[in-house]
Amino acid sequence: MTDFVMPSLGADMDAGTLVAWLKHPGDAVRRGDIIAEVDTDKGVIEVEVFDSGVVDQLLVEPGTKVPVGTPLAVIASAAPAAPDRQPQEIAKPAPPPAPTPPAVEVPPPAVAWTPTAAPRKVEGLPLAARARELARALVAFAAELAPAQDTVGALDAPATTATAAPSRLRISPAARHLARELSVDASSVTGTGPGGAITRDDIQRAATPRTRPDGERMRQAIAAAMARSKREIPHYYVAHDVDVARMSSWIEAENERRSVPERLIPAVLFIKAVALALREFPELNARWQNGRAERLEAIHVGAAIALRGGGLVAPALHDTDRAELGELMSRFRDLTLRARAGGLKSSELSDSTITVTSLGDRGVETVFGIVFPPQVAIVGVGRITTRPWVVDGQIVPRSIATLTLSADHRVSDGHRGALFLAAVDRLLQEPEKL
Amino acid sequence: MTRDEIRTALFESIQRIAPESEPGNVPSDADLREELDLDSMDFLNVIVRLHERLGVDIPERDYPQLFTVASAVDYLAAHAGV
Numbered sequence: 001m002t003d004f005v006m007p008s009l010g011a012d013m014d015a016g017t018l019v020a021w022l023k024h025p026g027d028a029v030r031r032g033d034i035i036a037e038v039d040t041d042k043g044v045i046e047v048e049v050f051d052s053g054v055v056d057q058l059l060v061e062p063g064t065k066v067p068v069g070t071p072l073a074v075i076a077s078a079a080p081a082a083p084d085r086q087p088q089e090i091a092k093p094a095p096p097p098a099p100t101p102p103a104v105e106v107p108p109p110a111v112a113w114t115p116t117a118a119p120r121k122v123e124g125l126p127l128a129a130r131a132r133e134l135a136r137a138l139v140a141f142a143a144e145l146a147p148a149q150d151t152v153g154a155l156d157a158p159a160t161t162a163t164a165a166p167s168r169l170r171i172s173p174a175a176r177h178l179a180r181e182l183s184v185d186a187s188s189v190t191g192t193g194p195g196g197a198i199t200r201d202d203i204q205r206a207a208t209p210r211t212r213p214d215g216e217r218m219r220q221a222i223a224a225a226m227a228r229s230k231r232e233i234p235h236y237y238v239a240h241d242v243d244v245a246r247m248s249s250w251i252e253a254e255n256e257r258r259s260v261p262e263r264l265i266p267a268v269l270f271i272k273a274v275a276l277a278l279r280e281f282p283e284l285n286a287r288w289q290n291g292r293a294e295r296l297e298a299i300h301v302g303a304a305i306a307l308r309g310g311g312l313v314a315p316a317l318h319d320t321d322r323a324e325l326g327e328l329m330s331r332f333r334d335l336t337l338r339a340r341a342g343g344l345k346s347s348e349l350s351d352s353t354i355t356v357t358s359l360g361d362r363g364v365e366t367v368f369g370i371v372f373p374p375q376v377a378i379v380g381v382g383r384i385t386t387r388p389w390v391v392d393g394q395i396v397p398r399s400i401a402t403l404t405l406s407a408d409h410r411v412s413d414g415h416r417g418a419l420f421l422a423a424v425d426r427l428l429q430e431p432e433k434l
Numbered sequence: 435m436t437r438d439e440i441r442t443a444l445f446e447s448i449q450r451i452a453p454e455s456e457p458g459n460v461p462s463d464a465d466l467r468e469e470l471d472l473d474s475m476d477f478l479n480v481i482v483r484l485h486e487r488l489g490v491d492i493p494e495r496d497y498p499q500l501f502t503v504a505s506a507v508d509y510l511a512a513h514a515g516v
Contacts, residue, residue: 204450205450207453252494255493255494256493256494260481260482260485260491260492261482261485263478263481263494265474265475265478266474267474267475306473308452308454308455308471309454332475333475333478333479336475336476336479337451337479340452341453361473361474362473
């Protein structure tokens, strides 16, 4: 048996509110499966389970706020799932009692309906969670009324049996998750996938503008994290101008031959070069914990993404140094879309080993970032500008970008920081090898 | 496809990337990127979406022609065979 605990999704996070369980007792889970939704200052985050097995017990009810590290569920070692899942009482932890709003019952349907399973009780849940539970019950009802069709899956109906209902939505798992995230009633969406399956694109089109993370809460979270960083981390700063003429020409030529969806932007090359340079400077790919720097084997560059209306997140591009540029670009595009729509996963928020921030699009030539603890460094990328540059003794116009490094002086010194930026420069001079 | 339909496709492509934006309220000669706070990744995503919807392959060197609503509609109309 292993405990699934409230994860830390950032240095500034002390607690989180469980919004909804996406798995139930008896469900088999694999490492990386989304098991719950947690509300944080950065919005509602999908949380992944770290162990494979079977959900044995849910320990915390939706709507409960618990500190980081609090056990949320118990995962039993992998075993066949029970054929008939029975609803289980969820034991309450010992938090302070929350106000109890009036119980909300699922309204009786206009036609006789013998549900395959009773909706879960919704009393005591916050409004959003209650609405979600009602939606699940109504979708299950609608699915049973729909004409029989091939099934791919259905939005989770509360405590259903393993036997499929005669008519279920044909919807991909990814689309089902997105529908839940965007509060879209998938039963009302026309699918355009194979056999009329509802795809992520279909859900995206049907979505109305989402509720984004509370700007004030995010501002407070950023304020706390940055104040802590400045208070605890002795920063040093170095800057390095890079001739990116060759890189820019290479990108232009590449994008001429690549299809539109595969095109590259300079930011991805900067990120890949930073990741590769970290192999030579592992002290910058570390976390400051327990009074010392702990070097990390994997390199997950966090790409700072500004949120329209204020705030920013820096989700991780996992194994950045090992990803091919096209794949990195595709993942970065997806991260950007989900970051601004509010669909990031917990591992993407908590796994970054270094951050790269770029303000070149905003016309900024030089940006010195603030290290985001427990990371020990952050790289800044400025706008690519045409500047006078000396080449073979002649002053010529060249495309130049200023790279910066802000780093924890407890872990590294300016000399190593300067060599690191020089290594990034060297890598950018051979973009075809990135 | 009419110019109005192209304009609609352009606005819907932008709104898919920036759901909170109102591209219809942007002056036709204003820079969309500045008015709607679109960065280079956003702009590329809009280009990809236009490619998917209209079948128009927009080379990078032509990107500046899509910076305003007016010029974007002209460009897309010319390349979509309107």
